[in-house]
Amino acid sequence: MFVRTRRLTLRPGWIEDAPELAQAIAHWEVIRNLGRAPWPYGLADAEAFLRQPRRTCEASFVILAHEGPCPRLVGGIGFGPYDDRPHEIGYWLTPSAWGRGYATEAGRAVIDIARTLRVPRLQGGHHLDNPASGAVLRKLGFVPTGTAMRYSRGRGAEVPCAEYALALSDEDDARMAA
Structure with missing residues (x-):
């Protein structure tokens, strides 16, 4: 599955992307805010x-920005099972792409995909010391649902996190409002 937005292309990652992916993600400022990525990367x-094989209940994309003559890999985004949550959205951007609205733009596209796939609800979260990620979730319409401790592989420790949810079906929307 490919998605083209105004400034981005979201597509599955290919093994040929490995050098560019490693270069984009291998920053402590990125890894420290992810749950599963190791440090160093x-x-x-x-x-x-x-x-990694992908299951039918998940979607995973690299984010390519159209900033110059060739698209450049600037991040990753997707959703799928995470711990006890069946549809958790996750995303990251390389530091040179921060502050440009790419996470929000890519997030909107992924939410549209989730709706198309009839996912009833997306969940998300961010480490409390990463408020920028929370701002993205709120711009996308996610609402806070509480806090929890989550393990960060890169940090090698449990980290306090804010949790969010976004109802994608009328039925789940009514359940969240109750």
């Missing part, structure tokens, strides 16, 4: 990630 980690 190298080429072998990117290759292993790109070789």
